[in-house]
Amino acid sequence: MISIAENAILQPYAKVDSTVCAVEIGRGVLVGEKAVIGVIAGGGGEGGRQEKVILERNVLVENGAVVQAVRVGEGTVVQSDARVGAGVVVGRVC
Numbered sequence: 001m002i003s004i005a006e007n008a009i010l011q012p013y014a015k016v017d018s019t020v021c022a023v024e025i026g027r028g029v030l031v032g033e034k035a036v037i038g039v040i041a042g043g044g045g046e047g048g049r050q051e052k053v054i055l056e057r058n059v060l061v062e063n064g065a066v067v068q069a070v071r072v073g074e075g076t077v078v079q080s081d082a083r084v085g086a087g088v089v090v091g092r093v094c
Helices: none
Strands: 002-004 022-025 052-055
Touching: none
Parallel strands: 002 022, 022 052
Antiparallel strands: none
């Protein structure tokens, strides 16, 4: 399941993948070109199981970044071509 809140922007060629777990994209999130959001098969968190990838409000995922994290906190910037692995919690009050 993929949930995208109001005012979120997915730029061309951005990919949101929910084949392994659900993805929740918060209000005002910007996902850049060729960025990938979601756990890639075989990339699950601890024990190989992750229930959801959550991008909180106003997160910026720049071009080419890959985010498989459990949670990316409000206002976090994931820079171009960065990789945030499965099971990770980053950002505000993590």
